Amino acid sequence: MSALVEAKGLTKHFRIGRGQIVHAVDDMSLDIHEREIVGLVGESGSGKSTFGKALLGLHDKTAGKVRFDGETLPGRYRPADFQRYASRMQMIFQDPYSSLNPRMTVGEIIGEGLRLHSDLSGAEIRERVHDWLRRVGLEPDHASRYPHEFSGGQRQRVGIARALIMQPQFVVCDEPISALDVSVQAQIVRLLGELKSSMGLTMLFIAHDLSMVRYVSDRMAVMYLGSLIEVGVSDDVFFRPKHPYTELLIGSNPQPDPRIERGRETVAIEGEIPSPVNVGAGCRFAGRCPKVMSVCRTDTPPLFKVRDETGERRVACHLYADGGDTAPSGVQGNGGSNGGGV
Numbered sequence: 289m290s291a292l293v294e295a296k297g298l299t300k301h302f303r304i305g306r307g308q309i310v311h312a313v314d315d316m317s318l319d320i321h322e323r324e325i326v327g328l329v330g331e332s333g334s335g336k337s338t339f340g341k342a343l344l345g346l347h348d349k350t351a352g353k354v355r356f357d358g359e360t361l362p363g364r365y366r367p368a369d370f371q372r373y374a375s376r377m378q379m380i381f382q383d384p385y386s387s388l389n390p391r392m393t394v395g396e397i398i399g400e401g402l403r404l405h406s407d408l409s410g411a412e413i414r415e416r417v418h419d420w421l422r423r424v425g426l427e428p429d430h431a432s433r434y435p436h437e438f439s440g441g442q443r444q445r446v447g448i449a450r451a452l453i454m455q456p457q458f459v460v461c462d463e464p465i466s467a468l469d470v471s472v473q474a475q476i477v478r479l480l481g482e483l484k485s486s487m488g489l490t491m492l493f494i495a496h497d498l499s500m501v502r503y504v505s506d507r508m509a510v511m512y513l514g515s516l517i518e519v520g521v522s523d524d525v526f527f528r529p530k531h532p533y534t535e536l537l538i539g540s541n542p543q544p545d546p547r548i549e550r551g552r553e554t555v556a557i558e559g560e561i562p563s564p565v566n567v568g569a570g571c572r573f574a575g576r577c578p579k580v581m582s583v584c585r586t587d588t589p590p591l592f593k594v595r596d597e598t599g600e601r602r603v604a605c606h607l608y609a610d611g612g613d614t615a616p617s618g619v620q621g622n623g624g625s626n627g628g629g630v
């Protein structure tokens with residue numbers, strides 16, 4: 289399986305004045321293979337959205353590279369680059385309430401990308417919009433209505449149509465269901481799954497509900513405070529987590545329950561996620577980790593390769609550094625680099 293998207297050492301910092309820097313994403317390397325769904329999980333504030341946006345050029349990159357279909361993408365997009373990549377990489381956003389312009393009709397919203405980035409005529413665009421309304425389970429005559437006339441689930445269908453009408457190869461779904469009622473979430477996940485298969489899409493599926501991510505994704509990647517800390521086959525990570533943070537995250541994640549109020553934070557791990565401003569050396573989870581050792585406070589663990597049941601696993605934790613049959617030679621002690629792509 290070849291990688292369609294390869295992030296190598298991808299880093300995104302935000303300057304927030306008085307010399308303070310938010311390390312939103314630090315040195316993150318992750319490969320996403322063709323037709324694969326990689327789930328990206330982690331508490332709120334861990335850098336998931338920033339990583340997804342940096343992959344798509346919606347954020348300038350502070351450092352590192354993204355290769356897409358064999359081509360290195362620009363560190364900072366110019367208008368022509370958006371034009372060039374719009375039809376190949378798209379994003380589906382979390383909040384179907386705020387991500388749709390309330391002054392545009394649904395037809396205008398779905399057709400906008402084609403109007404901006406294709407040579408199709410108005411009539412051709414209208415035809416494709418109608419086709420896409422059907423494909424996402426809405427009606428062609430919904431094109432003349434406005435977003436406020438729709439439910440949350442229907443609006444997310446509009447958001448999906450808006451992204452997929454561009455026929456992208458790669459889609460970042462940024463918590464596409466977390467603003468929806470539990471009963472609607474499954475319908476949207478099913479729709480995304482069907483469209484993924486019929487279009488041969490490759491996806492990064494961001495969410496904080498691990499059981500949902502496990503259900504939709506082939507592999508699961510776990511982020512903590514700007515870093516990738518574990519990645520492997522979804523069921524392996526879900527049923528046999530190795531990083532102490534992943535263990536806690538899975539232990540604290542209740543199974544979906546319709547009685548749980550919508551929007552309730554499902555993650556409740558001891559202590560607060562620390563601020564990613566001016567972070568120091570050592571493992572970023574050390575302050576909350578029940579298995580912390582002295583090395584954790586001084587050395588940033590690279591992603592160690594760990595033997596697994598069904599596929600390759602990488603874990604950024606010193607517990608796996610003694611290697612033996614697990615850590616690959618040359619990975620140990622390379623000073624905090626996240627090693628090669630995964």
Ligand code: ADP
Nearest residue numbers: 302310312331332333334335336337338339564
């Ligand atoms: P997640 O999607 O995992 O919740 P984000 O990627 O949104 O996390 O945010 C990661 C960190 O970067 C957070 O601390 C957030 O406050 C910070 N951040 C995100 N966007 C900006 C920005 N435009 N300016 C400054 N800080 C930001």
Ligand code: MG
Nearest residue numbers: 336337338462
């Ligand atoms: Mg986010």
